[in-house]
Amino acid sequence: MYAVVTLQDSDEVMVVASNWLSPDKKQSYWPPFRSTEKCMEAVQNRLKSETGGKTWEKLNISFHKEYVIFDNAKEGQKEMKQQKERSKRGFGILKRQRLENTVGMLKNQLQTLPPVPPASRTDDKEELLQMLREIKSMVQENSAMLKKLLKDNTDSEVPSSSTSVPNKEVKTNLNLPLKTFEDVNNIERELNTAASRKKMVKYLSMLGGFGPKDVIKNIMQRILTDDLAKEFNWQGRGDKKPFSKLILADVIRDAAVRPNLIRVDCENEIKKYLSYTADRLRRRPREQGGIGPEIPNVISPTPMDDDDELEEIWKLFTD
Template identity: 80%
Template sequence: MHHLYRMWYTLTMYAVVTLQDSDEVMVVASKWLTTDKKQSYWPPFRSPEKCMEAVQKGLKPETGGKPWEKLNISFHTEYVSFDKAKEGQKVIKEQKERSNKGFGILKRQRLENAVGVLKNQLQQFPPVPPASTSRMDDKDELLQMLRDIKSTAQENSAMLKKLLKDNTVSEAPSSTSVLSKDIKTNLNLPLKTFDDVDRIERELNTAASRKKYVKYLSGLGGIGPRDITKNIMQKVFTDDLAKEFNWQGRGDKRPFSKLILADVIRDAAYRQNVIRVNCENEIKKYLSYRADRLRKKPREQGGIGLEIPNVIAPTPVDNDIEMEEFWKLLAD
C-alpha cells in the first residue's frame, strides 16, 4: 500500500490554465495549483525552454528554498500527460482566436453602419445656391442654412467620436482602463538611450515588475493590431532609439526580439486581443518605418482627396488609424 501511495504522489499531472494578467493560455504542473485552483506558482526563469522543462518535470515550486510567485489563473482542465495538455492548450487558444476574429468583424460592421448614416445625412444637405441667383441676397435665409449644416455636423461628429471611443475602451480590459499617476510616473517611459534599455531589462527580471508594465501598456488602447502595437511602441521608445533596433539584429542594429521587453509588449498586446504573430509583424514594420522616416527628409502630407467644408469635419480624435479608415469608407 505504501508503494502504491508513493507512485500516485510522484505521478505528475498537468493543467491548462489562463493567466489572468496576460490572458495567455498555458500548461502548468497540477501540483503547482492552489487547493481552490484560482492561483498557480509560476517559475521565474527567463528562458521559455527552462520554464517548459520545469513544467514537464513538475519541479518543486521554489528556487534556493524561496517559493515562486503565485499568479491568478482561470482553470480549464487537467491531463495525465504533458502531450495531452499541450493539445488541450492548442484547442483553447484556437477557440480564443476565433472569438477575437468574430469580435473584429463586428467592430468593422459597426463602423461601416456609422459611416452609412453619415453619408445619408451628408446627402440631405441642401445645395448652396450660386452667387448669381436671387437667393444669395437673402442673408437671413443663408445664415439659417449654415446654422442647420453646422448643427447637423456637430451631431454627426459627436456620434462618430462616441463610437470610436466605445470601440477603443472595449479593446482594453476594464481593470486597466484607469491607471494611477503613480504607476505611470514610476515606469520612466519612453526609453531614450541604450542605458535606459539596460535599466528596464534589469527591472523586468521580476514577475511583479513585468505585471506592472503589462498592465500599463495594455491600457493604452487602440483598434486593430497596427494601432494597438503603434500606441505601445510610441510610449516605450523614442524614434531615435527605435531606429537602432530591428527584430533579428541584422546589420549594425540591436536585436529587439532578444529583449524581455519584447515579451512584455506581446503580452500587453495579447490582452487587447492581438495574437503574438500579428504583434511581432507590427513591431517589425514599426521599427523599419521609424528607421526609414528618420533617414528621409520630412515631406508635407497631401489632402485626403475628399473636399468637405470645415463645418462638417468630424471632431478630431486621438486614433489616427481609425480616422484614416473612416475617411476611406466615406470616400467610397
C-alpha cells in the first residue's frame, strides 16, 4: 500500500510506501538517493527502509490518505497539491483586498481634508502655518503607514525577496560565484561534510525569489558565472560536464525547496537555466542597468523657511 503525506520541513506533498510509516503515522522513512527517479522507484517497489544495512532517515509528516494502487496514490498527491494551491491563492486574494481597502481609506482621508487657501502675508500667517504643519504631519503618517502595509503584504506573500542579502553568519568562505573548474572542485571538497552542506543550504535558501524560476535564477547566479555555466548541462551530454553529478546540485535543490517549489520543479528549472546560458551571454551587453527606483518620500525632509514650507505643503493639494 501507499500513503499520501506532507513533509513538515518542506511542506511538500509526497507519496511514500506504507511500510515506511511509523505506527502513529507521524513519521516516515525517506530514501537518501539524490535522483528523483530513484526515490520514486523505491516508493513504487516499496523497498525496505535501509541501504547497505543502514536505516534511512525519518522525517516528520502529516498523514492524509492511504491507497492500494500506486497510480491512485499519485492521483491523490496531485489533488492534494491542487487543493493547497487553491488555498494559497484564496489567502493571497484576501490579503490584497485588505490592502486595497486600507489604501482606499487613506485616499479618502486625504480627499476629505479641508481646503487650504493659498499662503498670505496677513497677521494670521502663523496660525495658517501651524495648521498646514499638522496636515503635513498627517500626510507623512499616512505615507509611512502605506509603505509599511505594502512591505508587510510583500513579506507575507513572498517569504524572501529576490534582493534579500544573506546573513553574514552563514556566508561561506568560498569566493562566489565560481569561475573555474578548480573552484568547482574546491566547493565539492568543502561540501563533503554534512555540516558544510547544511551551512551552504541555509546560505542559498536566504536568497529568495518570487517564483520557481526566480528562486533558481538567484541561486544559480550566486553560484556560477555564465562563462562557467555554459560548460555544463544536466546530464553531461556532448562536450559538457554533468551538473547533476555534483554535490552542489543536491545542495541547490535542498536550498530551493519551499511550498511553491518541490524538488522535481527545482531540477527542471536548473536544466532550463543551464540550457539558456548561451542566450544570456549573447544578451549580456544589452542588459546592463541599475536597481529600480525606491518609493519616494511624500514630503522632502530638507530644511526650508516658512514661505518655502507653505508653498511645499500647498503643492500636495494642488498638484
